[in-house]
Amino acid sequence: MSHKTNTCPDQAINPDSLIAHFADNQPLRLDSGAVLAPFQLAYQTYGTLNADKSNAILICHPLTCDQHVANPHPLTGKAGWWDNLAGAGKIIDTARYFVICSNVIGGCLGSTGPASMNPQTGKPYALDFPVITIADMVRAQAMLVDRLGIDTLFAVIGGSMGGCQVLQWASAYKERVFSAIILASGARFSAQNIAFDEIGRQAVMADPDWRDGRYIEAGTTPRKGLAVARMTAHVTYLSEKALHRKFGRNLQARPQVTFGFDADFQIESYLRHQGMTFVERFDANSYLYLTRAMDYFDLAADHGGRLAHAFSGTRTRFFVASFSSDWLFPTRESQLIVHALNAAGASVSFVEIATDKGHDAFLLDEPVLSSAMDGFLQASARAKGIPS
Amino acid sequence: MTRVDFDVIASFIPGSAKVLDVGCGDGALLQLLGERQGVDGRGVELSQQGVDTCLARGLSVIQGDADRDLVYYPDNGFDYVILSQTLQATRNPRQVLEELLRIGRRVIVSIPNFGYWRVRASLMFRGRMPVTRELAYSWYDTPNIHFCTIADFLTMAGEAGAKVEQEVVLNRVGERLNYGLPRRLWNLLGQQAVFLLQR
Numbered sequence A: 001m002s003h004k005t006n007t008c009p010d011q012a013i014n015p016d017s018l019i020a021h022f023a024d025n026q027p028l029r030l031d032s033g034a035v036l037a038p039f040q041l042a043y044q045t046y047g048t049l050n051a052d053k054s055n056a057i058l059i060c061h062p063l064t065c066d067q068h069v070a071n072p073h074p075l076t077g078k079a080g081w082w083d084n085l086a087g088a089g090k091i092i093d094t095a096r097y098f099v100i101c102s103n104v105i106g107g108c109l110g111s112t113g114p115a116s117m118n119p120q121t122g123k124p125y126a127l128d129f130p131v132i133t134i135a136d137m138v139r140a141q142a143m144l145v146d147r148l149g150i151d152t153l154f155a156v157i158g159g160s161m162g163g164c165q166v167l168q169w170a171s172a173y174k175e176r177v178f179s180a181i182i183l184a185s186g187a188r189f190s191a192q193n194i195a196f197d198e199i200g201r202q203a204v205m206a207d208p209d210w211r212d213g214r215y216i217e218a219g220t221t222p223r224k225g226l227a228v229a230r231m232t233a234h235v236t237y238l239s240e241k242a243l244h245r246k247f248g249r250n251l252q253a254r255p256q257v258t259f260g261f262d263a264d265f266q267i268e269s270y271l272r273h274q275g276m277t278f279v280e281r282f283d284a285n286s287y288l289y290l291t292r293a294m295d296y297f298d299l300a301a302d303h304g305g306r307l308a309h310a311f312s313g314t315r316t317r318f319f320v321a322s323f324s325s326d327w328l329f330p331t332r333e334s335q336l337i338v339h340a341l342n343a344a345g346a347s348v349s350f351v352e353i354a355t356d357k358g359h360d361a362f363l364l365d366e367p368v369l370s371s372a373m374d375g376f377l378q379a380s381a382r383a384k385g386i387p388s
Numbered sequence B: 001m002t003r004v005d006f007d008v009i010a011s012f013i014p015g016s017a018k019v020l021d022v023g024c025g026d027g028a029l030l031q032l033l034g035e036r037q038g039v040d041g042r043g044v045e046l047s048q049q050g051v052d053t054c055l056a057r058g059l060s061v062i063q064g065d066a067d068r069d070l071v072y073y074p075d076n077g078f079d080y081v082i083l084s085q086t087l088q089a090t091r092n093p094r095q096v097l098e099e100l101l102r103i104g105r106r107v108i109v110s111i112p113n114f115g116y117w118r119v120r121a122s123l124m125f126r127g128r129m130p131v132t133r134e135l136a137y138s139w140y141d142t143p144n145i146h147f148c149t150i151a152d153f154l155t156m157a158g159e160a161g162a163k164v165e166q167e168v169v170l171n172r173v174g175e176r177l178n179y180g181l182p183r184r185l186w187n188l189l190g191q192q193a194v195f196l197l198q199r
Helices: A008-013 A134-147 A161-172 A191-206 A208-213 A223-237 A240-246 A266-281 A284-296 A307-311 A331-343 A359-363 A367-384 B004-012 B028-037 B048-056 B066-072 B093-103 B117-126 B150-159 B183-189
Strands: A018-022 A039-046 A056-060 A098-102 A153-159 A177-183 A317-323 A347-353 B018-022 B040-045 B060-063 B078-084 B104-112 B163-170 B192-198
Touching (some): A018 A134, A039 A134, A056 A134, A056 A161, A153 A161, A153 A367, A161 A284, A177 A367, A191 A208, A191 A223, A191 A284, A223 A266, A223 A359, A307 A331, A317 A331, A317 A359, A317 A367, A331 A347, A331 B066, A347 A367, A347 B048, A367 B048, B004 B163, B018 B093, B040 B048, B040 B066, B048 B060, B066 B093, B093 B104, B093 B150, B117 B183, B150 B163, B150 B183
Parallel strands (some): A056 A153, A153 A177, A177 A317, A317 A347, A347 B060, B018 B040, B018 B078, B040 B060, B078 B104
Antiparallel strands (some): A039 A098, B104 B192, B163 B192
């Protein structure tokens, strides 16, 4: 495929996924006050819903992932982003559970987002798309879960931005969430996180091909801006130790530095590659909207400044995990969640997993995470009476 | 492996009570209480290995530090709070005990007794810090930094405003000491002690 075409609009309108259409009479009411109607959510399901509809698991994807959690990605052909954890016989066992993953509202793989056609104008929304929040994403997911005829989800699981969605689910739909798994996440976005998001957005908007957001009609793509945004964000997903272990100061296919601005160091080539492959599968405006949604997330602020109030009366079983080298969502942020859950009298487990892999550890093979999640899910399934 | 103080602790707790086990280790006691008595148990444990084992057992456990994290628990959040063979490893035992008394309606504490005659004998005759089967650490690499005797503990518990509801002292093989024995002998003959405390 040529690097000159933007593949997103096609997947944004005709995704290789199931689609739930919501008509004008089923509007999505957004935190901003705007109303989105009609709209659609693209989603994948795995496994079979049992007769009493008690075995449904909703997986909430992180910022740059999508609904293809356990099947090959339609654009890249790579395995699903959580293929190591979700699938038949795996920890999120699709032979036992009915697993749902939707592309969030504002995304670019089939759910209504800035690359979708605005029915009012017949053109892509671009920046006419209303600003969305984590709560809006969850509200849309709840409509999808309703559509699937599921009352209570056995588990809602997510990492990073997905973890924010899980917290929102557990707060806004207490009775509908039997158990919740929150990985490498937090109940708010820190100033540092907002700062990195802003750098990414400014990089996108500084690209002349961004065209004030109307690049699809102009036939351009702000590739360079989006790639820089991805490079910056990618560094925050790793740790200094992991970077050093993987790359050190090693040179890329050359015996010595070139005294120029080629990618002399392996880390430079790696980041450039990350940036280049990202623009093949992600829409720049979607990146703006989703990072903004994260910036706005502050669950305590929505509950009078007391995070515990977000969970008062909860009967959900919680599992929270952080990674020792995560500097995007350091352990402290997970502990704030745990303390609030304790104060609310909730059933909560928490573990800080020692690893040098940084924030991205929740996407990688971490044996301690696997065994802890397995223990938690198995115990929850016993408590819920789901046959093994 | 089961520990002798577990049976005593379990005997203090009625079925379906809400219990917090601080320093729950690998979760053996919580599992025992859950399976045998239907107790709604939660654990706090510092070590990653302990937390992993608890989670694999399907227990509800939080990785945390008794010295630092108990302040985040609400008043009267639990029917029983257990501190089993952990007090001696805390930095501030008195403050920990006060937090436990605030969090739990009743508090169960088990301690190794530093007044036990073998410990005393080791110091007296060998002039060495005791290393026993139960306290198997050398002085320089032990997590246990605040040892006390039964008498010392009772003094501190009194100062913290705790009333002793029950007290069971165990000998080296885990047998309960005869209640007919004079109290001061408990402090000499008890290898460990379990207290049921009330505010």
